[in-house]
Amino acid sequence: MADRPEPPSSADATSSAGPPGELFPPPERPGSRLRRTLTASLGVLCVVVGIILGILPIVPGFPLIAAGVLLLVASSEPSRRLLNRAERRLPDRARKLLRKLARRSASTH
DSSP states (O other): OOOOOOOOOHHHHTSSSSSOOOSSOOOSSOOOHHHHHHHHHHHHHHHHHHHHHHHSSSSOOHHHHHHHHHHHHHHOHHHHHHHHHHHHTSOHHHHHHHHHHHHHHHHHO
16 A cells, blocks of 8 residues: 555644645534534624623723634634635735734643
């Protein structure tokens, strides 16, 4: 049998050597329907509460909106594709900063 090369890992996709991969790669194993539904519901709730808090002058709602969007990405393939497509449209400098922040937050978990 001939040895087949291994596919590139997700760490290779985010390196600066080649074209960048997706910011939010597809999950290795999709979660159960109940888990995805609960995650999506919590994501929508966070976004709605974040928008309401954004209207108020005292409490910033941006952190809740960001958390809600991340929950939606984790629960839904269409939202993951939408955010990856939007990220590809950002200027190179903004994309690099966003990926740097994503790597930093992933390394702290």
